[in-house]
Amino acid sequence: MPADAKHLAARRELAQGISAVERPGPAANQRIQEALAASTADARNALVVGLTGAPGAGKSSLAAALADVARAGGRRVAILAIDPSSHESGGALLGDRVRIDEHPDDDGRFTRSIATRGSGRSLAHVAAAATILVEAAGFDLIFVETVGAGQAEIGIARLADVLLVVEGPEGGDEVQAMKAGILEVADIVAVNKSDRPGAQAAFDRLRSGLALGAGAPELALVSATAGAGISELLATIDDVGAGRGVRGRIRRVEAHLVAAAESHVDAQVREARASGALTTRAEQIVAGTQSLTGSLTALFGISETPDA
Amino acid sequence: MAERTTPIRVLIAKPGLDGHDRGAKVLARGLRDEGFEVIYTGLRRTLDAIVAAAIEEDVDVVGCSILSGAHATLLPKLAASLRASGATDVLVVAGGIIPEADRPELEQAGISGIFGPGTTIAEVATFLRANARRR
Numbered sequence: 001m002p003a004d005a006k007h008l009a010a011r012r013e014l015a016q017g018i019s020a021v022e023r024p025g026p027a028a029n030q031r032i033q034e035a036l037a038a039s040t041a042d043a044r045n046a047l048v049v050g051l052t053g054a055p056g057a058g059k060s061s062l063a064a065a066l067a068d069v070a071r072a073g074g075r076r077v078a079i080l081a082i083d084p085s086s087h088e089s090g091g092a093l094l095g096d097r098v099r100i101d102e103h104p105d106d107d108g109r110f111t112r113s114i115a116t117r118g119s120g121r122s123l124a125h126v127a128a129a130a131t132i133l134v135e136a137a138g139f140d141l142i143f144v145e146t147v148g149a150g151q152a153e154i155g156i157a158r159l160a161d162v163l164l165v166v167e168g169p170e171g172g173d174e175v176q177a178m179k180a181g182i183l184e185v186a187d188i189v190a191v192n193k194s195d196r197p198g199a200q201a202a203f204d205r206l207r208s209g210l211a212l213g214a215g216a217p218e219l220a221l222v223s224a225t226a227g228a229g230i231s232e233l234l235a236t237i238d239d240v241g242a243g244r245g246v247r248g249r250i251r252r253v254e255a256h257l258v259a260a261a262e263s264h265v266d267a268q269v270r271e272a273r274a275s276g277a278l279t280t281r282a283e284q285i286v287a288g289t290q291s292l293t294g295s296l297t298a299l300f301g302i303s304e305t306p307d308a
Numbered sequence: 309m310a311e312r313t314t315p316i317r318v319l320i321a322k323p324g325l326d327g328h329d330r331g332a333k334v335l336a337r338g339l340r341d342e343g344f345e346v347i348y349t350g351l352r353r354t355l356d357a358i359v360a361a362a363i364e365e366d367v368d369v370v371g372c373s374i375l376s377g378a379h380a381t382l383l384p385k386l387a388a389s390l391r392a393s394g395a396t397d398v399l400v401v402a403g404g405i406i407p408e409a410d411r412p413e414l415e416q417a418g419i420s421g422i423f424g425p426g427t428t429i430a431e432v433a434t435f436l437r438a439n440a441r442r443r
């Protein structure tokens with residue numbers, strides 16, 4: 001039986017909208033504003049849940065498992081899976097759908113793979129805009145998956161209402177040693193793969209390590225593939241996310257404004273490199289024939305005001 | 309025609325029960341290295357699932373890898389479903405074990421390119437760049 005054309009029309013419109021806002025500019029901004037107006041008119045209030053953690057920790061599997069539980073409860077659920085673009089080719093291999101079951105006949109689900117493209121910061125520039133469009137399309141719960149790497153974590157922490165850090169059974173020790181930064185912004189840390197040996201021990205290590213600090217994240221021990229602890233984790237997510245009201249949407253707009261500014265600068269940097277202007281200027285500065293301040297203006301239109 | 313400002317998006321799909329995924333993976337990685345955004349669905353997807361994924365991902369190309377011999381039934385259905393769901397400007401290509409004799413009928417059904425064993429990534433990339441929709 002061929003997929004029903006009318007059935008897919010709403011999803012196609014949303015999908016094309018996301019593609020459109022992947023090209024930054026006035027048209028994208030107009031579309032985002034329309035989406036915001038629609039969400040406000042409909043009194044929408046989507047919960048945006050960020051998932052971050054090392055590759056292979058089980059972020060996609062866990063997003064899919066949480067989505068299943070939420071969908072069974074009648075909520076409309078979307079997953080946005082962000083993966084890095086190759087710096088060399090500009091291409092990307094987006095494989096998260098492998099872990100996410102397809103539901104071709106269910107308009108209450110939507111999955112989109114997003115490449116970071118020009119974002120030097122590894123959370124895609126389009127991430128905030130995409131969540132705004134998805135919310136306007138009537139999705140109540142939006143999972144945003146991103147590989148945990150440096151700056152991306154801060155980006156996703158700013159964008160999401162609830163930030164979930166996913167750890168494999170090997171985690172726990174290195175969490176505290178290496179990831180102090182992420183634990184400051186995490187709302188929940190989930191140790192995944194509880195069906196595997198070592199997961200309980202990792203969870204215990206994490207709990208004893210985190211018990212010390214005030215404002216420590218919630219902890220969960222789950223198995224995405226065996227379905228253990230998923231309903232409980234969703235309940236924790238809802239608790240943490242409760243009562244944020246319109247603030248969530250305001251934060252998404254903040255994130256978009258920052259992303260648009262970054263995108264602009266990133267494009268200028270790329271252009272300055274590609275044209276050779278960056279190197280030329282640097283040579284001139286070293287030779288003493290150009291100033292740093294003047295070069296910032298010439299290359300990027302930045303005019304620094306002198307310190308008072 | 310205007311130069312594209314964004315990478316070409318390609319869905320690499322494995323329909324049906326065919327478990328041969330080496331070619332699909334080689335292609336997915338190779339096209340990534342050629343600058344494409346490749347969405348890989350994994351094994352054993354139904355045609356409806358592939359159509360829905362193509363719509364949600366707003367891809368420019370759907371590429372099916374079939375080594376099971378089921379191409380003659382699967383590919384025309386897939387092309388028809390895609391058209392029926394409004395994806396009229398999406399390029400549909402296929403690869404794997406597809407005998408020469410079956411190709412004219414598949415081309416008739418809207419499969420624009422068919423690539424067998426020994427195909428290089430560069431050949432596929434060149435074909436997709438020349439034939440994928442512009443935007």
Ligand code: B12
Binds near residue numbers: 373423
């Ligand atoms: C390796 C292999 C296997 C491996 C697969 C491992 C894996 N994970 O992929 C194993 C051992 C598991 C296997 C099992 C079987 N196999 Co086998 N297998 C092969 C073999 C020897 C090579 C396939 C391969 O990996 N080639 C390397 C890759 C890189 O090449 P490729 O897939 O052709 O892809 C290239 C192009 O075709 C093209 N391409 C491919 N897909 C796409 C998609 C797009 C969009 C584009 C643009 C291009 C493109 O680009 C790629 C790069 O050049 C072939 C014979 C052959 N010479 O092809 C038989 C073959 C495919 N197998 C065959 C059979 C019958 C089977 C089994 C049914 C055997 C059995 N009785 O158990 C099982 C079925 C398994 C299953 N669940 O489906 C038959 C199929 C017959 C047919 N279609 O009429 C073949 C042709 C052997 C034969 N001559 O009989 N097999």
Ligand SMILES: Nc1nc2c(ncn2[C@@H]2O[C@H](COP(=O)(O)OP(=O)(O)O)[C@@H](O)[C@H]2O)c(=O)[nH]1
Binds near residue numbers: 056195196226
């Ligand atoms: N045993 C076990 N494996 C899991 C679990 N969750 C995910 N996996 C596996 O871990 C691998 C990576 O999962 P994936 O969701 O792609 O991780 P991601 O890279 O963080 O998105 C896959 O092989 C999954 O099947 C789990 O709860 N238990």
Ligand SMILES: [Mg+2]
Binds near residue numbers: 059061081095096145
């Ligand atoms: Mg993933």
